[in-house]
Amino acid sequence: MSDLNTQAVARYKNNFLREVEERVEEGNMVKMCMQCGVCAGSCPFGPHWQHSPQKIFMMIRAGKREELLTSDSMWMCTSCYNCIVRCPRKLPITHIIHGLANYAHRLKLVPKGQPTRDVTKLFWDNLMKVGRINELTFSLALYFKDGLVQGIKNSLAMQSAGLGLLKAGRLNPMEIFGGHKCKEQSGIHRMIAKAREIEDGRRGLLA
Amino acid sequence: MTASIATGQTILVVGGGISGMTAALEAAECGKRVILVEKTPSLGGRTAQLYRYFPKMCYPSCGMEINLKRIKGNPNVRVMTMTEVTAVSGSRGNYAVTLKVSPRYVTENCTACGECGKAVTSEVADTFNYGLSKVKAAYLPNAMAYPQRYVIDPSIAGTAEGEAAKAACKYSAVDLGMKEDTVQLNVGTVVWATGWRPYDANKIQPYGYDRFANVITSVEFERLCDPHGPTGGKILRPGDGKEAKNIAFIQCAGSRDENHLPHCSRICCMASLKQTQYVREAYGEGENAGKSTIYYIDIRAIDRFEDFYQMVQKDPTVSFVKSKVAKIVENKENGNPILHGVDTEGYHRYDTEHDLVVLAVGMEPEVTGVKLPDDIILDSSNFIEGSKDGGMFGAGAASSPLDVNRAVQSATAASLKAIQVIHKTASTEAA
Numbered sequence: 001m002s003d004l005n006t007q008a009v010a011r012y013k014n015n016f017l018r019e020v021e022e023r024v025e026e027g028n029m030v031k032m033c034m035q036c037g038v039c040a041g042s043c044p045f046g047p048h049w050q051h052s053p054q055k056i057f058m059m060i061r062a063g064k065r066e067e068l069l070t071s072d073s074m075w076m077c078t079s080c081y082n083c084i085v086r087c088p089r090k091l092p093i094t095h096i097i098h099g100l101a102n103y104a105h106r107l108k109l110v111p112k113g114q115p116t117r118d119v120t121k122l123f124w125d126n127l128m129k130v131g132r133i134n135e136l137t138f139s140l141a142l143y144f145k146d147g148l149v150q151g152i153k154n155s156l157a158m159q160s161a162g163l164g165l166l167k168a169g170r171l172n173p174m175e176i177f178g179g180h181k182c183k184e185q186s187g188i189h190r191m192i193a194k195a196r197e198i199e200d201g202r203r204g205l206l207a
Numbered sequence: 208m209t210a211s212i213a214t215g216q217t218i219l220v221v222g223g224g225i226s227g228m229t230a231a232l233e234a235a236e237c238g239k240r241v242i243l244v245e246k247t248p249s250l251g252g253r254t255a256q257l258y259r260y261f262p263k264m265c266y267p268s269c270g271m272e273i274n275l276k277r278i279k280g281n282p283n284v285r286v287m288t289m290t291e292v293t294a295v296s297g298s299r300g301n302y303a304v305t306l307k308v309s310p311r312y313v314t315e316n317c318t319a320c321g322e323c324g325k326a327v328t329s330e331v332a333d334t335f336n337y338g339l340s341k342v343k344a345a346y347l348p349n350a351m352a353y354p355q356r357y358v359i360d361p362s363i364a365g366t367a368e369g370e371a372a373k374a375a376c377k378y379s380a381v382d383l384g385m386k387e388d389t390v391q392l393n394v395g396t397v398v399w400a401t402g403w404r405p406y407d408a409n410k411i412q413p414y415g416y417d418r419f420a421n422v423i424t425s426v427e428f429e430r431l432c433d434p435h436g437p438t439g440g441k442i443l444r445p446g447d448g449k450e451a452k453n454i455a456f457i458q459c460a461g462s463r464d465e466n467h468l469p470h471c472s473r474i475c476c477m478a479s480l481k482q483t484q485y486v487r488e489a490y491g492e493g494e495n496a497g498k499s500t501i502y503y504i505d506i507r508a509i510d511r512f513e514d515f516y517q518m519v520q521k522d523p524t525v526s527f528v529k530s531k532v533a534k535i536v537e538n539k540e541n542g543n544p545i546l547h548g549v550d551t552e553g554y555h556r557y558d559t560e561h562d563l564v565v566l567a568v569g570m571e572p573e574v575t576g577v578k579l580p581d582d583i584i585l586d587s588s589n590f591i592e593g594s595k596d597g598g599m600f601g602a603g604a605a606s607s608p609l610d611v612n613r614a615v616q617s618a619t620a621a622s623l624k625a626i627q628v629i630h631k632t633a634s635t636e637a638a
Contacts, residue, residue: 041530041531041534041556086413088459
């Protein structure tokens, strides 16, 4: 739970559809869904996620806010775009699913330990530090995200791959000390902050 | 080049299906001169290829007989088969039309005795049966064909087989020297009753119409159920000729889909509901009963046919699954199509096997991809709305996806508009 979430609940009351339309990427297209089920039937994940896109769209209309935003369904999408290609109404389904995931993250409603969210966040934080991805520190952060013991186990499991990369000159151990950086880091940070400000303003997410 | 006596007082009707015949007859019976041109060798169009009509389950042959009798008895209608419009110029009240007449290789002397057909061995796809069967290369287009005259397929016209057909004819009706002809006409108004065609099911890739023999279209199913069709009315599936008893109907096959036809084709729901009754008719109720399953987004039994829908809902041999099927795969062992999808009423995932799948394919205007006169106004799905100068009209399924009943109403309306143009032309000429 977060302040942003409390605000959203107060603002939209039971109108979750309007909340999604205003605050989620491509959310204004949700009401175009005619519940034919082709997206659900075409998704390669099949039965392996809790709510299919078709069901997610109906949950939005039915106001099942908590149930949807705290579920892990939007985090299962692999961006194969099969649903967008097949949708008879050309809904940008993949984009909406990612939009919902992002929104749930902003409201701090994502279940603790959701692996896709955690990896995505590690990636983003790593990228934002110096303006480019440091593959070594990113991999290490990923291996050790569940604690020291699990981290050592993960590292040992990936040992041969790591050594192979090292031999092939694809992995520089010196990167651990910060590695390559972008030249104008503060400029990048200002750019990202501005972009976020614009987007949040558009979605009514500014405090 | 053949001269003609058509004038600005003449109405040209393009297309000899139920709409074209209706438009031509309504005007002719008001005393107007009408030229009715048809691309194929016989009148009747796609209506004649249906087994039965909804909602009364009566036979198209009945109405065809009445319309043909009206045409035969009316000197105001001139019918030209195997004829296409290639150009239209001019404006309201005064159009110059160019027609292309393809050779039939058989003259008016033909008595439809059938001797030429017996003399010929090679076969061509029977378009009347949507290619489900073959027909001799000298053939009568269908049992009720008008004109009742044989056609010789161009593929044998210049061959020994063509000569054999000629030698077999006792009435000197075979003329292998016939050439394509061009005809120039002046007409006052044009009614475009060019009709529809089933949407190309090959384009709906996940349904595998091109890959699976036991996935067919609704128009093909009409032919399978017709006693005059390729299987003598038995529902034998194309894959192995086995009797199909567990049949799936997939609605919106191409329709209501931005990737295919954006419009609702209107007739397909009623057509599938009707076809479930063919299955019932073939196998009855009880132990030996057939089974029909309709997969749908929503059933649109266009307004007053809701009672027909309710009647089918009560039928124990018919079940409904609210879901647009996502994909079809084939059971390699028995050739059965397996339907995959998620049903909207409860979000249950299914993979259901059927003997035969019937795709309720959408209606696409027959003129899609054809160059029409610049003046013609088309809607976003290529249906004909009319012309800018108000002298040409769309009629029947050329103007909108319509069932037979509504196509006849639309054609009658178009005929009245055409008559108005002729009247105005007449008063201008008199003045």
